[in-house]
Amino acid sequence: MQDLTDAFVELFRRAATDLPPDVENALRQAYEREEPGSPAQSVLGNILENVNLARKQSTPICQDTGTPIFYVYYPAGWSTIKLREQIEEAARRATAKSYLRPNAVDSLTGKNSGDNTGEDFPVIHFVEWENDYLQVDLALKGGGSENCGVQYKLPFNELHAGRDLEGVRRVALDAVEKAQGLGCAPGILGIAIGGDRGTGYEVSKRQFFRNIGQRSETPELADLEERIYEEANMLGIGPMGFGGKTTVLDVQIDRAHRLPASYFVTVSYMCWACRRHRMIVRGDEITYQ
Numbered sequence: 001m002q003d004l005t006d007a008f009v010e011l012f013r014r015a016a017t018d019l020p021p022d023v024e025n026a027l028r029q030a031y032e033r034e035e036p037g038s039p040a041q042s043v044l045g046n047i048l049e050n051v052n053l054a055r056k057q058s059t060p061i062c063q064d065t066g067t068p069i070f071y072v073y074y075p076a077g078w079s080t081i082k083l084r085e086q087i088e089e090a091a092r093r094a095t096a097k098s099y100l101r102p103n104a105v106d107s108l109t110g111k112n113s114g115d116n117t118g119e120d121f122p123v124i125h126f127v128e129w130e131n132d133y134l135q136v137d138l139a140l141k142g143g144g145s146e147n148c149g150v151q152y153k154l155p156f157n158e159l160h161a162g163r164d165l166e167g168v169r170r171v172a173l174d175a176v177e178k179a180q181g182l183g184c185a186p187g188i189l190g191i192a193i194g195g196d197r198g199t200g201y202e203v204s205k206r207q208f209f210r211n212i213g214q215r216s217e218t219p220e221l222a223d224l225e226e227r228i229y230e231e232a233n234m235l236g237i238g239p240m241g242f243g244g245k246t247t248v249l250d251v252q253i254d255r256a257h258r259l260p261a262s263y264f265v266t267v268s269y270m271c272w273a274c275r276r277h278r279m280i281v282r283g284d285e286i287t288y289q
C-alpha cells in the first residue's frame, strides 16, 4: 500500500487555507443581498477579504483550525490501520508547518498534545465501498460552531414540537435563535431526524460534506430544507449577529431509523468557515477537489 502521508498533509493545507468555491459563492451572494453599507455587508466583505488572503498566502482562514473530521471511502484490500497511522502523522506534520493550530487537549489533564493527535483525534470514519479508488473527505469544524450543536427529544412541549416535520422545523429554528451571537454566523445547519443520540450527531455533521444548495433527494426533506433556510434568514440575526438578511447559508437534512420510543432531532451548526476538501487516489494519481 502506498504511503499517502504527504498527500494527507496537502489535504490538510488545502482544507485549512482554501475555502471551497460553493461556500465562497454563497458568501458572495449574501454580500450582494445585504443593504449596501450595512454592518452585515461590511462583515461579509471582511470575511471574503480574509478568505482571499488566506488562499493567496496559504495561511489558515481562521485561527481555530477546528476538529479534523475525515470520511475515508476505501476499496477492499486497503489497510485502515495504515491509513490511520498516515493521517495521524500528516496531522503532526501539518501542525509543524502551521497549517493547523495545536487543537487536541487531553480531557483529564488539560494538556495540549501539541500536534493535533490524541484519543479519537482526528476523527476518522472508514467506509468500505465498491469503487476501485480511494476517496478521502476532510472537514475542519471550529469549536465555536461546535458549541452551538443541540439535540432535541421530541415531543418537546416548550416549543409545541411534536414527532413530525413541523416539530423538526420548530426545534431547528429554536437552535438558530439559541446560536444567536455565537458560532460565527452565517452558518450552515446539518440536521438529523431520528437515529440514537450518537448517530444523530454523526448524521447531522455528515451533511456538511454536501455542497451548498444541494437539496435532499427526498422531496419532503428538500422542501423542509428550503423552508427552514428561508425562515431562519427572516430572523434578522445576520452575519456575526449584526442583523441583516443572512443568518444561515444553507440547511441540509437527512434521517436515520430510530427506535419507536425515541425521536431525536439533532442540529449541528457549521460556521461560515466551512472548510472541506476531497482527495481522490487512483493508482499513482492523486487529485484534489
Ligand code: SF4
Residues within 6 Å of the ligand: 062, 063, 064, 065, 066, 141, 142, 143, 144, 145, 146, 183, 184, 271, 272, 273
Ligand atoms: S466558529 Fe468558525 S469562524 Fe468562528 S472562530 Fe471558530 S472556526 Fe473560526
